[in-house]
Amino acid sequence: MSNKVLSMYRVRGYVCLLYFCVIIAQANEQQEEKPQQDCGCGKNLNRQSGDNKLDEGSCPVKSNAEDYDELDDEIVKPIHKAVLTANMAEIKAGVYHIGTDQPFFVNDGEGPRRAVDIDGFFMDKYEVSNANFEEFVKATGHKTEAEVFGDSFVFEGLLSEKTKSTIDQAVAAAPWWLPVKGASWRNPEGLDSSIKDRMDHAVIHVSWNDAVAYCKWMGKRLPTEAEWEVACRGGLKDRLYPWGNKLTPNDEHRTNIWQGEFPTNNTEEDGFFGTSPVTYFPPNGYDIYNIVGNVWEWTSDWWQPSHDVGTLKNPKGAVSGKDKVKKGGSYLCHHSYCYRYRCASRSQNTPDTSAGNLGFRCAVSA
Numbered sequence: 001m002s003n004k005v006l007s008m009y010r011v012r013g014y015v016c017l018l019y020f021c022v023i024i025a026q027a028n029e030q031q032e033e034k035p036q037q038d039c040g041c042g043k044n045l046n047r048q049s050g051d052n053k054l055d056e057g058s059c060p061v062k063s064n065a066e067d068y069d070e071l072d073d074e075i076v077k078p079i080h081k082a083v084l085t086a087n088m089a090e091i092k093a094g095v096y097h098i099g100t101d102q103p104f105f106v107n108d109g110e111g112p113r114r115a116v117d118i119d120g121f122f123m124d125k126y127e128v129s130n131a132n133f134e135e136f137v138k139a140t141g142h143k144t145e146a147e148v149f150g151d152s153f154v155f156e157g158l159l160s161e162k163t164k165s166t167i168d169q170a171v172a173a174a175p176w177w178l179p180v181k182g183a184s185w186r187n188p189e190g191l192d193s194s195i196k197d198r199m200d201h202a203v204i205h206v207s208w209n210d211a212v213a214y215c216k217w218m219g220k221r222l223p224t225e226a227e228w229e230v231a232c233r234g235g236l237k238d239r240l241y242p243w244g245n246k247l248t249p250n251d252e253h254r255t256n257i258w259q260g261e262f263p264t265n266n267t268e269e270d271g272f273f274g275t276s277p278v279t280y281f282p283p284n285g286y287d288i289y290n291i292v293g294n295v296w297e298w299t300s301d302w303w304q305p306s307h308d309v310g311t312l313k314n315p316k317g318a319v320s321g322k323d324k325v326k327k328g329g330s331y332l333c334h335h336s337y338c339y340r341y342r343c344a345s346r347s348q349n350t351p352d353t354s355a356g357n358l359g360f361r362c363a364v365s366a
Contacts, residue, residue: 046323046350084219085364088122089286091231093366095311097238098229100344109305110344113238116226117313120366123223123231126278126289127202127297127361128214130195133185136214144185145207146354152183152205153355154190155332157263158274163190176263177355188274188356200277202295202359208324208351211298211360220362222300225325225346226315227363232291232328232343234284240342242284242291254281255293257341262334274331274356292328292341295359301325303348323348330357 095117103110136142146152156164156176163180171177182191185205188198195201206214208222215221223231234242241247243254253270260267270276276294283289291297301317303325308315317325325348329341340347349358 046353081364085122087125088364089125089231089288090122090366091118091120091227091286093118093120096226096230096233098226098233098344099307100238100342103344104339104342105345107305108346109307110346112307112309114307114309115311116230116315117311118226118230119314121223121227122364122366123227123286123288124220124361124363125283125287127295127359128206128211129200129278130185130203131199133203133206133214134199136217140213140217142210142213144205144210144354145352146184146205147186149352151179151181153177153353154180154183154188155263155274155356157266158189158356160189160192163192183356184354198275200279201275202278202290204275204295204356204359205354206298206359207354208298208349210354214360215362218362220364222298222360223363224314224316225299225301225327226312228291228297228299228327229343231286231288231363232284234286234288236285240344242288242343243282252282255341256281256290256331257293257329258332258334258338260334262332262337272331276331291361292343293333294331295328295357296326296330296347296355297328298358298360299325299327322350324351326358332357 095115097113097115099111099113101111101113153171154177156170156178159178159180164178167178167180169179180190183189183205185203186195187193188195188204211222232242233239236242236244239245241254243249248254256270256272256276258266259269266273270281276290278294279289281290281293284291301324302319302321303323304318304321325346327346329338329345332338333341339345349355
């Protein structure tokens with residue numbers, strides 16, 4: 001789809017959304033209250049109409065997910081399966097348990113604990129890196145939705161004073177999130193930044209649509225939420241994290257999250273203020289790295305806060321919806337505000353949303 005057509009959709013979306021925003025806002029006020037400890041790392045951080053102040057989770061623009069399902073087969077990267085799965089962890093078919101009977105965010109649908117019968121699959125050991133994504137872009141000419149729209153969301157603490165001085169908007173429920181013109185996977189904090197020294201870091205500012213396009217080019221796909229959570233647990237049962245129940249066993253940091261007081265002081269005890277290399281920190285029992293923390297990871301499922309009971313065979317979530325499920329939390333998560341770096345935790349965004357803490361990894365059916 002051309003940039004011109006995308007622009008037409010965006011303008012048309014704004015006209016319609018300005019009409020309905022008041023109605024939607026009134027409806028939202030009547031919904032059940034969210035927990036006090038809501039997510040500061042981008043929950044419902046969706047693209048908005050051009051108001052003076054942005055709101056989390058309201059008035060998203062039209063998604064173009066269907067366009068990426070039709071990626072030209074001629075540009076799909078031809079790779080033998082043995083080569084394709086060389087840097088992937090194999091998860092055997094079987095019955096596993098996902099979810100929890102002790103949810104922290106009940107409204108997110110973290111519970112209940114439930115059985116899933118999963119076919120065997122492979123999961124990328126590492127999040128997709130900037131180097132990986134650059135190869136894809138060079139081969140296909142792909143433009144991310146952040147590049148098409150011309151902006152993306154960035155955590156204020158990562159921005160230069162020059163960039164901050166040009167911004168007069170913020171997300172109302174999370175004012176540390178700012179819409180930055182020119183922010184994209186190439187320029188994570190705006191046009192005065194680059195990925196030159198971060199090629200081994202997780203790629204960010206990629207929408208669900210962008211992630212689908214990359215995975216298809218690789219001959220892969222996004223994991224389902226159930227597959228993702230099975231992979232996250234690394235063979236352990238009923239544990240909070242991929243390595244157990246203690247966040248820092250033997251005082252060792254196992255993931256890239258916020259230390260200190262969010263959002264004003266990150267002590268960087270884990271060694272990072274923003275993203276980290278995809279190979280950093282010890283892997284879980286399946287030899288998978290950084291599956292919690294660092295960056296949120298897209299899954300293929302449409303979001304729904306309730307779940308069927310009983311053992312489900314290869315569950316794929318809702319048939320349709322507005323938001324896609326993301327898992328794992330990010331470098332901006334902290335126990336006091338965004339305690340979503342647990343395997344059972346979950347959140348959502350519209351398929352066209354991008355942000356400075358949102359990435360992905362791919363899967364392949366066995």
